[in-house]
Amino acid sequence: MVQFSNFDRLRVMGARDHFTCASRSASKKGASSKSQTSRINKLKVGLVSTFILFSFSLNAQNEKASTLFSKNKEHKIDPYGALETKFSQMDNRLGLFLGGRLGAVLNNSFSFGAAGYGLLPTAKLSFDCPVPNHETEKNDYWSSGYGGLFFEYINSPNRVVHFSANTLVGCGRVTYKNINSFFSSQKNYYADKITFEHPSSFVFILEPGVELNLNMTKFFKVSFGVSYRYAPNFKLKYEEELVPSTFFNGFSANLVFKFAEF
Numbered sequence: 001m002v003q004f005s006n007f008d009r010l011r012v013m014g015a016r017d018h019f020t021c022a023s024r025s026a027s028k029k030g031a032s033s034k035s036q037t038s039r040i041n042k043l044k045v046g047l048v049s050t051f052i053l054f055s056f057s058l059n060a061q062n063e064k065a066s067t068l069f070s071k072n073k074e075h076k077i078d079p080y081g082a083l084e085t086k087f088s089q090m091d092n093r094l095g096l097f098l099g100g101r102l103g104a105v106l107n108n109s110f111s112f113g114a115a116g117y118g119l120l121p122t123a124k125l126s127f128d129c130p131v132p133n134h135e136t137e138k139n140d141y142w143s144s145g146y147g148g149l150f151f152e153y154i155n156s157p158n159r160v161v162h163f164s165a166n167t168l169v170g171c172g173r174v175t176y177k178n179i180n181s182f183f184s185s186q187k188n189y190y191a192d193k194i195t196f197e198h199p200s201s202f203v204f205i206l207e208p209g210v211e212l213n214l215n216m217t218k219f220f221k222v223s224f225g226v227s228y229r230y231a232p233n234f235k236l237k238y239e240e241e242l243v244p245s246t247f248f249n250g251f252s253a254n255l256v257f258k259f260a261e262f
Contacts, residue, residue, distance in 0.1 A: 080105045080113065080260040088229065088252040090123035090142050091243070097252070101150055105260045108157040115168055116147030125176055130238045131198060139179040140198075144248075146172020146205045157262060160215050164223070168207040174236060174248055175200035199238045203231040203248060211254070215262065223256040 086097035098120060103113015121141040129140050148170015156162045175198050209227025216222055231248040235241065 076107050078105045078261045080111050082256050082258045084256045086252040086254050089250050091126050093123040095123035096120045109154050111152040115150040119144040140176045143177045144174045162213050164211045170205045173202050201234050201236045203234045206230045221258040225254040227252045
């Protein structure tokens with residue numbers, strides 16, 4: 001059996017303690033290294049996050065809200081005028097309205113203003129006038145005028161051919177007259193002894209429509225459109241209703257000549 005001296009035992013114990021200390025030191029260094037790496041990673045994440053937030057904040061400060069009337073956007077407003085002809089069915093006959101529009105164009109995409117139309121003596125009455133003592137000749141023609149505010153949206157205005165949608169909101173009056181009264185300077189064509197006037201109806205008008213536009217020049221367009229005239233409170237009566245309440249409702253085929261700096 002091998003015998004170890006006290007000196008050998010001390011050497012073995014010293015080597016063991018040195019190995020244990022080295023192992024503990026290595027463990028501490030590894031833990032310290034991991035902790036340091038974790039702190040560095042957290043610092044990197046923090047710096048990147050701060051940079052991103054700063055970039056967004058700077059971008060938000062530089063950007064301004066874009067609105068219709070904001071100063072950072074140029075707007076173009078030009079005067080606008082139009083001559084219009086409407087072919088519309090009246091009492092199972094073709095009525096011809098003449099009129100126009102006057103307003104402004106915003107950024108070549110929106111137009112707004114006032115519009116008005118008058119019916120020429122083209123649609124003859126389909127019944128005899130019921131007012132006593134009035135002429136029995138069949139010379140009575142429908143007479144009407146209406147107008148109001150119009151609003152129009154123009155799609156792709158820079159294209160040669162483009163579409164637009166519009167709406168008129170207003171009011172008007174519907175009656176009928178003897179053909180001779182259209183060309184008389186008197187307020188009433190009939191003799192003074194006749195105190196009865198033809199019945200009439202004041203109406204609210206809503207008329208939406210669509211148009212096909214052709215850019216002829218920079219200042220002139222020709223448009224072909226269709227609209228629908230709606231008069232919900234129309235009522236024309238003399239002792240009894242002369243025509244249905246839907247009489248003034250109907251489609252129109254429209255020809256428009258538009259003038260502006262498009």
